[in-house]
Amino acid sequence: MEEKSVTGKFGRDLLRGSLDLMVLSVLAGERKYGYLIQKEVRAASGGRVELPAGTLYPLLHRLEDERLIKASWDDATGRERKWYELTAAGRKRLAAQAQEWADYAQCIRQLLGAARVEPAT
Amino acid sequence: MEEKSVTGKFGRDLLRGSLDLMVLSVLAGERKYGYLIQKEVRAASGGRVELPAGTLYPLLHRLEDERLIKASWDDATGRERKWYELTAAGRKRLAAQAQEWADYAQCIRQLLGAARVEPAT
DNA sequence: GCCAATATATCGTCGTGCTATACATAGGCC
DNA sequence: GGCCTATGTATAGCACGACGATATATTGGC
Numbered sequence: 001m002e003e004k005s006v007t008g009k010f011g012r013d014l015l016r017g018s019l020d021l022m023v024l025s026v027l028a029g030e031r032k033y034g035y036l037i038q039k040e041v042r043a044a045s046g047g048r049v050e051l052p053a054g055t056l057y058p059l060l061h062r063l064e065d066e067r068l069i070k071a072s073w074d075d076a077t078g079r080e081r082k083w084y085e086l087t088a089a090g091r092k093r094l095a096a097q098a099q100e101w102a103d104y105a106q107c108i109r110q111l112l113g114a115a116r117v118e119p120a121t
Numbered sequence: 122m123e124e125k126s127v128t129g130k131f132g133r134d135l136l137r138g139s140l141d142l143m144v145l146s147v148l149a150g151e152r153k154y155g156y157l158i159q160k161e162v163r164a165a166s167g168g169r170v171e172l173p174a175g176t177l178y179p180l181l182h183r184l185e186d187e188r189l190i191k192a193s194w195d196d197a198t199g200r201e202r203k204w205y206e207l208t209a210a211g212r213k214r215l216a217a218q219a220q221e222w223a224d225y226a227q228c229i230r231q232l233l234g235a236a237r238v239e240p241a242t
Numbered sequence: 243g244c245c246a247a248t249a250t251a252t253c254g255t256c257g258t259g260c261t262a263t264a265c266a267t268a269g270g271c272c
Numbered sequence: 273g274g275c276c277t278a279t280g281t282a283t284a285g286c287a288c289g290a291c292g293a294t295a296t297a298t299t300g301g302c
Contacts, residue, residue, distance in 0.1 A: 016258070017135040
């Protein structure tokens, strides 16, 4: 009966401004290629954040232009893939954005708290 | 020495998707007019969220079009101002968006946690 | 009279998320 | 062989909201 799921997809505007953060954070460990990043973000978000190809690749190209990530083609895993890894600037940006996001979240919580808006639990 | 302030303004993209939530939440109490909303959001965010007039008024008009808020001109306070208050639909939307935001924040925290990204403290 | 703060409004631009589309490879199945 | 699905990368064009610039009117202080 398709119980009204608590886990609907998040609206596009919510994602805005944090997609960079998400991608940078999944790249914090080993190098990864686009398709893998897509699957990891989906998994890590419990299926609630979907990065369509038309969002993901332009985003990766932009991050590369900004020298936050570095790409290299490599078939070491048996298939030619474009691998991305964080640059030093990328790590710095990741830390900065994580901090900014934490501050922002705190900010919103205060606003909601002041309005005595408690999401139903 | 101007120590790198913790309280820089938040980037425009971060705001996106939560501006509605903010405005709805400051309207959760008494009715307010635009200029007042602007000042309250600024104050409640410790000066980190600024709602420029070019953002605020179109936003209010949009929320009004969606019947989430209701406007009425009134000079009861000595000056003609346009007062906004939440409609029933607005309250419902506020609760829903607050919930969605909380879920989303949880989502991001998990992603950052998995990447072992701890904002500097 | 002048200026700053208050108060509302709109236009045009810009950034960016996403749908649609394209194309290529790999593996399973009939 | 032929077909389908999953994998993998890429781009064009649209949708939409945030914001700077700009306009206009009122109020109060000097």
